[in-house]
Amino acid sequence: MSDKVIICEALTKQFGDFVAVNHISFDVGKGEIFGFLGANGAGKTTAMRILCGLSYPSSGKATVAGFDVYKQQESIKKNIGYMSQKFSLYENLTVLENIEFFGGVYGLSSAEIRRRSDRLVNKLGLTQEAKKLVGALPLGWKQKLAFSVAIFHDPQIVFLDEPTGGVDPITRRQFWDMIYEAAAAGITVFVTTHYMDEAEYCNRITVMVDGKVEALDTPGHLKAKFGVGSMDEVFYQLARGAKRSAD
Amino acid sequence: MNAVVLDHITKTYDAGKVLAVDDVSLEVAAGELFGLIGPDGAGKTSLFRILTTLLLPDKGTASVNGKDCVKDYKAIRRSVGYMPGRFSLYQDLTVAENLHFFATLFGTTIDANYDLIRDIYEQIKPFSDRRAGKLSGGMKQKLALCCALVHKPEVLFLDEPTTGVDAVSRKEFWEMLRTLKQQGITIVVSTPYMDEAMLCERIALIQEGKIMSVDTPANVIATFPVKLYAVKTDNIYRLLTSLREDAAVDSCYAFGEYVHVTFRDDAAPDLRAWQQSLAAKGHGRIEVKAISPTIEDSFIRLMNEKQNV
Amino acid sequence: MKQLLVFIRKEFFHVFRDKRTLLIMFGLPVVQIVLFGFALTSEVKNITLTVIDQARDVNATQIINKIKSSSYFIVDESAVNYDEVTTAFKKGTAKCALIFPTGFGNDLQHAGQAQVQILTDGSDPNMAKTVVNYLTAILTAYQQEISPGTQLPYRIIPEQRMLYNEEGNGSLNFIPGVMALVLMLVCTALTSVAVVREKELGTMEILLVSPFKPLLVLLAKAVPYLVLSLANFTLILLLAVFVLDVDVKGSILLLFLVSTLFIIACLSIGLMISNTTNSQQTALLLSMMGMMIPTLIFTGFMFPLENMPWIFQWISYVVPSRWYFLIIKAVMLKGLGFSYIWKETLVLLGMTVVALAVALKNFKIRLS
Numbered sequence: 001m002s003d004k005v006i007i008c009e010a011l012t013k014q015f016g017d018f019v020a021v022n023h024i025s026f027d028v029g030k031g032e033i034f035g036f037l038g039a040n041g042a043g044k045t046t047a048m049r050i051l052c053g054l055s056y057p058s059s060g061k062a063t064v065a066g067f068d069v070y071k072q073q074e075s076i077k078k079n080i081g082y083m084s085q086k087f088s089l090y091e092n093l094t095v096l097e098n099i100e101f102f103g104g105v106y107g108l109s110s111a112e113i114r115r116r117s118d119r120l121v122n123k124l125g126l127t128q129e130a131k132k133l134v135g136a137l138p139l140g141w142k143q144k145l146a147f148s149v150a151i152f153h154d155p156q157i158v159f160l161d162e163p164t165g166g167v168d169p170i171t172r173r174q175f176w177d178m179i180y181e182a183a184a185a186g187i188t189v190f191v192t193t194h195y196m197d198e199a200e201y202c203n204r205i206t207v208m209v210d211g212k213v214e215a216l217d218t219p220g221h222l223k224a225k226f227g228v229g230s231m232d233e234v235f236y237q238l239a240r241g242a243k244r245s246a247d
Numbered sequence: 248m249n250a251v252v253l254d255h256i257t258k259t260y261d262a263g264k265v266l267a268v269d270d271v272s273l274e275v276a277a278g279e280l281f282g283l284i285g286p287d288g289a290g291k292t293s294l295f296r297i298l299t300t301l302l303l304p305d306k307g308t309a310s311v312n313g314k315d316c317v318k319d320y321k322a323i324r325r326s327v328g329y330m331p332g333r334f335s336l337y338q339d340l341t342v343a344e345n346l347h348f349f350a351t352l353f354g355t356t357i358d359a360n361y362d363l364i365r366d367i368y369e370q371i372k373p374f375s376d377r378r379a380g381k382l383s384g385g386m387k388q389k390l391a392l393c394c395a396l397v398h399k400p401e402v403l404f405l406d407e408p409t410t411g412v413d414a415v416s417r418k419e420f421w422e423m424l425r426t427l428k429q430q431g432i433t434i435v436v437s438t439p440y441m442d443e444a445m446l447c448e449r450i451a452l453i454q455e456g457k458i459m460s461v462d463t464p465a466n467v468i469a470t471f472p473v474k475l476y477a478v479k480t481d482n483i484y485r486l487l488t489s490l491r492e493d494a495a496v497d498s499c500y501a502f503g504e505y506v507h508v509t510f511r512d513d514a515a516p517d518l519r520a521w522q523q524s525l526a527a528k529g530h531g532r533i534e535v536k537a538i539s540p541t542i543e544d545s546f547i548r549l550m551n552e553k554q555n556v
Numbered sequence: 557m558k559q560l561l562v563f564i565r566k567e568f569f570h571v572f573r574d575k576r577t578l579l580i581m582f583g584l585p586v587v588q589i590v591l592f593g594f595a596l597t598s599e600v601k602n603i604t605l606t607v608i609d610q611a612r613d614v615n616a617t618q619i620i621n622k623i624k625s626s627s628y629f630i631v632d633e634s635a636v637n638y639d640e641v642t643t644a645f646k647k648g649t650a651k652c653a654l655i656f657p658t659g660f661g662n663d664l665q666h667a668g669q670a671q672v673q674i675l676t677d678g679s680d681p682n683m684a685k686t687v688v689n690y691l692t693a694i695l696t697a698y699q700q701e702i703s704p705g706t707q708l709p710y711r712i713i714p715e716q717r718m719l720y721n722e723e724g725n726g727s728l729n730f731i732p733g734v735m736a737l738v739l740m741l742v743c744t745a746l747t748s749v750a751v752v753r754e755k756e757l758g759t760m761e762i763l764l765v766s767p768f769k770p771l772l773v774l775l776a777k778a779v780p781y782l783v784l785s786l787a788n789f790t791l792i793l794l795l796a797v798f799v800l801d802v803d804v805k806g807s808i809l810l811l812f813l814v815s816t817l818f819i820i821a822c823l824s825i826g827l828m829i830s831n832t833t834n835s836q837q838t839a840l841l842l843s844m845m846g847m848m849i850p851t852l853i854f855t856g857f858m859f860p861l862e863n864m865p866w867i868f869q870w871i872s873y874v875v876p877s878r879w880y881f882l883i884i885k886a887v888m889l890k891g892l893g894f895s896y897i898w899k900e901t902l903v904l905l906g907m908t909v910v911a912l913a914v915a916l917k918n919f920k921i922r923l924s
Contacts, residue, residue, distance in 0.1 A: 039413040040384035139288050166287030166410065166439045168454065169547050173500050180484040195440075196414060200503035201483065219504060230503065232414060232442075239415045299765045301923045320921075321767070329765045335758035339573045340566065351562040352766045394762070 003030045005157055005188045006051060011060035013046050020046040022211035023060065030156075033179060033189045035202030039239040042208040044192055045161070051190070052159055053077045065156040078106065081150035081187075084161035088146030091135030095126055098134055099149060106153035120148050140171030144178060151182055158182065160191040164198065176201055196232040205231075207238045214238050248313060250402050250433035251275035251298060256307035258293045258456075263305075267293040269456035270307070275435055275449075280428045282447030283437040284542065290456040291437040292332055295406045298435070299329045311402055325353075328400030332407045334387050338380030342371055342390055345379050346397060353398030360399040363430060367423055368393050385416030392423065396432075403427065405436040409443065421446045441543035452546050459549040464542060471540040471548065473497070473513040477505035480530040489528050495521055500547055507544055559768055563776035567750065571780060581742050581784060585792045588734045589799065603687065603862055605629040606641055606653040613661030615670075619698055623654070628690045645677055646892060648882070652676045652687040669711035676716070679889040683860060688716055731796045732884035733857030736877035738792060739785055739815065740822050740851045745843035747781045747826030752839040761923065770921045778823045785819045786812070805891030814887065814897070817904055818880040822847075824911035825876075831918040851877040879904045 006028035013021040021043045028034045038044045049055045051064050053073035062069045065079040089098045096117060103113035121130045124144060134142060143163060151158050160179075164172045176198065183189050191202065199205050200219045207215040207222075215222055215238055222234045251274065258268040268290040275281040283291045296302040297309050300320035309316040311323050336345050346368070350357050361368075371389050374382065379390060388408060395403060405424075409417040421443065424434055436447070444450045445464050452459040452467070460467055478499075480486045486506055490499040495516065497509045510516040518535055525533050540548075571577050605623065609616050624631050632650070635641050644650035653675040663670035674691055676684035695712045703710050751774070754760040763773055789812070796802040804811075829842045852858055854872035861872055872878045879900045886892045886900075894901070 039415055040411075139286070162411075166407075168286035168289075168550065169441060169543050170500075170550055171286075176501060177484075177487070180487075184484065194411070194413060197503040201501060235414050236418065239413060242415070296761075296923060299761075301761060301764055303922060324765055325767045327765065329762060331758045331761045333758040335762055337566070337570070337757070337759065340569055344566070344569065348562055348566050349762070349766075351559050352763070352768050354559065354767060 004028065005030050005065055006034075006190070007061075007063050008051075009061040011047065011050065011062050012058050013043075013050060013055070014058040019211050021050070021057070024208070024211075024213045025060075026206055026213060026216055028157075028188055028190065030188055031183050031186045032204065033183050033191065033202045035199050035205035036190060036192045036208070037199055037205055037235060038192075038208030039242050042239070042242065043211040044208055047208070048159060048161065048190075048192070051076075052080060052082055079156045081153065081155040081158040082161075083146050083150040083158070083163055085143075085163060085165045086161075089134045089142060089149065092133060094133055095121065095130045095137075095145060098145070099152065102149045103152055108153060116152060120152070124148060140167050140174075143167055144171070144175055147175065147178055147182075151187055155187065157188040157190060160189065162192055162194060164193065164195060172198075196230065196235055199231040199235070207235060209238055209242050248277055249274045250277040250279070250312055251281075251435060252308075252310045253294070253298075254308045256294070256297060256304045256309055258290075258297060258302065258304050267456055268297070268304070271453075271456070271458050272307075273451055273458060273461050275433060277433055278428070278431055280424060280434045280446075280448045281436070282444055282450040283435065283453055284439075284441060284444045284450050284546070285437070285453035286439050288455075289453045291453060292406055293456075294453075295329070295331075295404050295435075295437065299327060299404055300324060326401045328395035328398065328403045330391050330395040330403075330405045330408055332410065334391060336379045336387065336391055336394060339378060341376050341378055342382070343375040345390060346393055349394040350397045355398045357397060360397060363399055363427075364393045364396050366426060367396075384412050385419070388412055388416065388420060389423075392420075396427070400432065402433045402435065405434065407437050407439065409438055409440060417443070441541065441546055444542040450542070452542075452549060454546075454550055454553065457553070459553060460545070467542060467545050468540050471545055473509045474516075475538055475540045475544060476508045476510075476518075477502070477534075477536050477538045478508050478525075479505045479532075479534040480525065481532045482530070486525075486530060489525070489530070493524075498548070498551070500544075502541070502543070507538070507540075560772055560776055563768070563772070564779050567776060567780040570750065571784065577746060581746065581788060582791065584741065585734065585738045585788060585795065588738060589731075589792065589795050602630055603628065603651060603683070604632050604649075605687075605691075606632050606635050606644060606650045608635055608637065608641065608653065608655045609633065610658045611656040611660035615661035615664050615702075616656040619656075619672075619695065622694055622698055623691070626690070626694060641675060645675070646890065646896060648886070650677075651680065651683060654691060664710050664712065669713060671713045671715055673715045673717065679885055680860075688714075730857055731792070731800070731802060732881050732888060733855060735789065735792050735815070735884055736818070736855055736857075736881050737848070737851050738788060739819055739880075740847050740877055741843070742785050742788055743781055743819055743822030744826040744829065744847045745840055747777060747823050748829040748839040748843055749836050750777050750781070751827065751830035752833060752836050755834045756836055764921065764923070770919060771916060774827050774915065774919055778820075778827065781823060781826075782816070782819055785822075786816065789815050789819075802888075804888050806887035806889075807893070810887050810894060811884065814880070814883050814901060814904075817901070817908060818876065821876045821904060821908040821911055824908060824915050827915035828911055828918065831915060831920065850875045854878055855881040857881055874907075876904060876907050879907075 004027045009025050010023045011021060011025070012019065012023050024047060036044055036048065050057050050069055051062065053069065053076035056070060064076045067075040067079070069076065093101065099117040099120065100113055103116070121127055126145070129137060134145065147163060164175055167175065179189050193199065202219065204216065204218050205222065206213050217225070219231055223229065223231065226234050226237055228234055253271050253273050256268055256271045259266050271294065283294065285291055293302065297304050297316060298311055300316050300323050303317060312326060314322045316323060340348065346357055367389050371386055374386065379387065382390065409420055412420070424436065428434055447464065449461065449463050450467065451461045478486065483501060483504070483506065487499060487501060490496050490506060490508060495510055495512065497511045499506050499508045522533055522535055607620055609620065620631060623629050635644065641650060641653045655673040655675070657671060660670050660672065672695070674688055676687050678684055692714055695714060699710055699712050754763065764770060797804060825847060826843065829839055833839050833842065854868065854875040855878045861869055883897045883900045886897050
């Protein structure tokens with residue numbers, strides 16, 4: 001079981017009468033790209049917050065990177081990276097300052113930060129822009145940089161919340177190249193997206209509907225199971241029946 | 248008459264430092280469902296704001312229903328409906344209060360043009376006493392559309408109405424747009440989702456402030472200059488890596504479970520030999536088929552052409 | 557017209573559904589009144605003391621010279637009788653006076669004791685008390701100087717009188733101050749935030765792309781806050797009368813009229829601020845830094861303006877609340893009529909017109 005980096009068992013989160021996450025169970029293996037799909041309000045964000053150590057579940061069990069979501073939230077946070085579409089980097093800091101800041105937050109030494117940031121800036125082709133404010137970069141670059149910063153401290157797992165929203169098609173693919181690369185290096189990728197073609201890039205996907213996991217399998221198996229040609233249709237068939245939509 | 252005309256429009260920000268719209272010209276016919284397709288930062292919102300008289304262009308002229316966007320801004324404001332990119336309703340007002348407010352603002356009533364919004368409004372009516380802030384993404388979007396339609400505009404501008412909305416709601420939304428089109432309203436809609444382009448009558452592909460192509464979706468696809476193949480193996484990432492090193496391959500991009508590939512020798516690629524070379528590199532379960540391109544393929548190709556110029 | 561009414565109604569919905577706004581609006585005056593109930597003490601320097609010397613003898617002259625040589629007072633001997641002093645008080649040109657009766661020196665030397673009268677402006681009780689303390693100290697020192705040893709001491713008995721606030725009610729002075737402060741906060745900060753919120757929310761785009769006249773947006777935003785501010789003013793007035801036993805001497809109608817003018821001035825400044833920024837935070841910060849702090853510092857209700865360097869005194873002239881504060885003090889605490897405050901009112905009116913004109917002129921009918 002040591003290669004399971006996320007384990008959820010009957011994980012539940014209730015807000016009053018409202019069951020946002022309803023007994024969800026799944027495992028995610030090391031180095032897996034795990035797609036987490038669902039309609040607006042299906043409970044994705046709530047579940048992701050619990051797994052990131054930002055909120056407590058109401059019942060059920062879950063461990064992330066081997067740490068308990070009830071008792072070891074601080075340890076979880078040290079071992080994961082997080083990136084969302086909405087907030088990722090400080091726009092009024094330069095590229096290097098952002099890297100230094102986030103490296104510092106995760107307790108890397110100055111020498112280590114310098115070594116890694118040189119490498120990162122070169123890899124992203126941002127040498128010219130290293131001292132520019134992040135706010136002045138095009139969206140696609142920002143998102144690529146944000147992802148690099150999220151895995152800068154070599155986390156075991158990286159959580160990506162709609163990382164490619166609004167990004168141009170080429171950059172979107174370059175972004176996924178980075179995801180593949182991270183996964184190949186052993187980082188587990190937990191990703192949500194509204195682009196159904198991106199769902200196909202995942203090793204396995206779950207589709208949440210009304211707080212429950214309605215499907216969990218490889219994209220190929222899911223398409224076969226529903227007898228359709230694309231993930232788009234799989235998703236449509238599953239989510240169409242959704243009753244609630246509290247977003 | 249054309250409902251919307253943009254004539255060499257240029258718009259910059261920060262005293263000319265940021266070029267948002269670069270010499271854009273296009274026309275939208277009355278009654279057309281027209282799509283502006285492009286990623287964030289392509290200049291879509293700037294174009295909408297110029298057309299809705301919210302921004303002044305640096306250069307060029309624009310008109311809506313024959314009225315100039317700068318001089319006749321008052322007339323345009325009376326006759327267009329606009330749904331900005333962000334959810335722009337009062338979260339602390341109820342569904343009914345929002346709709347009533349916007350109806351009155353446009354000097355009309357909900358009942359006056361009820362026919363137009365009936366189909367959409369009936370869906371959110373059960374929640375009419377709920378605060379707008381407590382609605383789901385899809386519902387908010389329907390309410391926003393009702394508010395933009397309540398005064399029966401002649402031209403409807405929708406800036407990224409489906410961003411951040413799940414696939415099911417997106418599908419429903421496009422069905423609503425098709426119904427509206429049948430009632431004679433000209434609709435200009437923007438989206439970063441390339442698959443939605445197929446649902447428009449004509450589209451403009453826009454990137455970095457420039458229009459790359461304006462045509463019907465079918466024509467955009469038909470003018471894709473080379474043959475396109477979809478390739479699939481047991482491991483996409485490994486496939487991509489080896490395709491990039493492959494001298495025979497001109498371009499390769501992941502599309503779902505396939506990789507879309509074009510060859511340098513477009514006229515007569517030796518597919519059989521090529522497939523064997525893949526197998527020799529250790530790829531398993533190889534599948535290669537000729538396919539017709541999607542809008543996204545065209546978009547990527549145009550982007551690359553633009554960069555190489 | 558119907559559009560405007562619906563718009564105004566919407567604004568009321570916003571206010572009544574936002575508990576924080578309500579709390580700021582109606583909780584703040586209560587808190588302020590209670591807090592400032594513990595009156596503030598402050599030092600006085602270089603205050604003008606009107607002296608009427610009806611005695612014109614050696615002792616009186618010696619005392620006056622002593623006062624002149626202290627750093628606390630600037631002696632003004634231009635007034636000749638009691639009536640002139642009271643007029644000066646009403647105008648606000650005099651804040652304290654010392655009167656030597658005829659035969660002061662004679663009484664002191666022959667009867668061994670004599671009286672002087674100290675008049676102070678009770679509507680500023682902090683200052684009044686300080687003035688009395690200083691004068692008494694000077695008189696006591698003089699008394700000891702002229703008394704040889706401890707035998708047969710000469711006694712000077714100061715008779716104190718506070719004009720306008722004879723009980724020395726300490727809360728009086730800050731009530732006009734709180735009024736200025738609260739109205740400033742509610743009108744400027746809340747109005748600017750209310751407009752900027754529409755920008756942040758993106759609804760401003762829809763409002764602008766509607767046939768609704770852009771300037772009416774400002775009017776619709778201002779009207780609810782005008783109404784609420786008047787309610788607020790009433791609340792403070794009631795708190796003052798029933799909680800702090802303040803006796804409102806002047807015309808209530810005049811108070812309301814002048815306050816309405818001040819409110820409009822503040823609303824205009826709020827709208828002006830909202831034109832300059834797109835973020836609620838900046839709007840709030842600007843209102844606080846630009847309006848609240850000057851109101852606290854430059855109106856003279858917390859720190860006596862007389863003590864400030866001339867540059868600060870000059871700054872105080874452009875702070876609307878300073879003028880409002882003077883007017884309210886005059887009308888509410890002194891019971892004076894319009895003829896005494898018309899100059900201040902005119903200044904306030906001028907400021908309102910300028911602020912409103914700037915706000916309207918700068919309102920953008922487009923984005924950026």
